[in-house]
Amino acid sequence: MLASLLFMITATVLCMLGLMEIYFPEWFSWHELLMQSYPNLYMYQYHIGLGQILVGGLLIWPAIRFHKHFALGYLELAFRIGLAVMFIGAALFKIHNPKEFALLVTQYLFLPSFTVNLFALLMPAAEFIFGILLLIGPKTKENAFMISAMMVSFIIALASAVYRDLGIVCGCFVGLQGAQDKSEAVVSMIRDIILMAPLVFLCTRPNRYLWQVWKK
Amino acid sequence: LEKEYQAIFSKNNNVLQKMRKVANFFVNNRGIALPEGCKFLFYAWGFIMNIQNALKSLNWKYLGLVLGLVFLFAIINNIRQPEERAVQWIGSQEILQEPEGF
Numbered sequence: 001m002l003a004s005l006l007f008m009i010t011a012t013v014l015c016m017l018g019l020m021e022i023y024f025p026e027w028f029s030w031h032e033l034l035m036q037s038y039p040n041l042y043m044y045q046y047h048i049g050l051g052q053i054l055v056g057g058l059l060i061w062p063a064i065r066f067h068k069h070f071a072l073g074y075l076e077l078a079f080r081i082g083l084a085v086m087f088i089g090a091a092l093f094k095i096h097n098p099k100e101f102a103l104l105v106t107q108y109l110f111l112p113s114f115t116v117n118l119f120a121l122l123m124p125a126a127e128f129i130f131g132i133l134l135l136i137g138p139k140t141k142e143n144a145f146m147i148s149a150m151m152v153s154f155i156i157a158l159a160s161a162v163y164r165d166l167g168i169v170c171g172c173f174v175g176l177q178g179a180q181d182k183s184e185a186v187v188s189m190i191r192d193i194i195l196m197a198p199l200v201f202l203c204t205r206p207n208r209y210l211w212q213v214w215k216k
Numbered sequence: 217l218e219k220e221y222q223a224i225f226s227k228n229n230n231v232l233q234k235m236r237k238v239a240n241f242f243v244n245n246r247g248i249a250l251p252e253g254c255k256f257l258f259y260a261w262g263f264i265m266n267i268q269n270a271l272k273s274l275n276w277k278y279l280g281l282v283l284g285l286v287f288l289f290a291i292i293n294n295i296r297q298p299e300e301r302a303v304q305w306i307g308s309q310e311i312l313q314e315p316e317g318f
Contacts, residue, residue: 095293096301097301098293098294098297098301098302098303099300099301099302099303099309100301102303102308102309103309103310103312105309106308106309106310106311107311107312109311113307113308114306114307114308115306116307116308116309117303117304117305117306117307117308117309118305118306120303121290121293121294121303121305122286122287122290124290124293125286125287125289125290125293126283126286128289129282129285129286129289130282133282139275139278141270141273141274142274142275142278142279142282145270145274145279146279146282203270
């Protein structure tokens with residue numbers, strides 16, 4: 001079990017580092033150095049970050065081989081906390097300012113115009129409540145299923161925007177000022193597709209509270 | 217053959233496992249050359265059946281209750297917002313122009 005724990009902790013640290021590398025590259029000392037030395041090395045942080053996440057993901061396999069029950073419980077705990085924090089964090093600015101979120105949703109040109117405001121009010125509320133329930137509620141399967149359904153809708157909307165070359169910001173975590181360039185929609189879509197894997201895993205887990213993940 | 221059949225359709229296997237075993241039974245054990253596409257269809261059917269089973273196992277009353285809570289939360293949130301941040305329930309916002317050089 002100790003070996004399994006060590007592998008899982010290493011995997012968690014690597015995945016966290018990968019995520020920080022992707023979203024906050026300026027925190028790392030090599031960011032400025034790389035950008036000055038290789039200005040054409042566009043979006044290098046995605047390659048490094050995804051590499052770290054991939055290595056972290058591969059470490060899960062030996063952890064499961066050492067102690068399957070412990071490793072799967074650990075994975076459930078980490079995914080539930082990570083996804084819940086992400087969804088609650090993403091919902092906060094949308095709940096705080098529904099008008100700005102409705103403006104962002106409008107730019108997708110995806111929903112019929114009369115439903116945009118309704119969607120902009122209901123979606124953040126659903127993200128917030130299902131995020132909290134995923135964290136503390138006993139119905140893991142149902143909550144993960146609803147979050148997966150939301151994630152699929154995000155992927156479809158982003159794919160439609162990328163296909164039509166709309167050049168919009170994702171609108172997942174920050175408001176309108178967050179737009180940097182057109183590739184952000186592609187990156188957000190890839191992120192959402194990757195995030196489907198832990199959600200599908202959670203859909204297969206039995207219903208129980210967060211503190212009961214290792215209960216047999 | 218009967219034993220193999222029982223192993224495939226025993227209660228211990230879920231639908232996806234059953235379909236995989238049926239496909240492998242034809243493809244590997246009996247030397248019957250099913251085209252690859254056909255094998256894929258077996259797997260796809262098993263996957264769809266698995267999703268169907270998973271949907272049946274969900275507690276829809278609980279989901280309905282939480283969705284009711286979501287509606288309530290959204291209504292209260294929109295009411296408590298100041299006018300510059302609140303939106304009409306039915307409607308949309310203006311479509312912005314893309315900034316130059318974006």
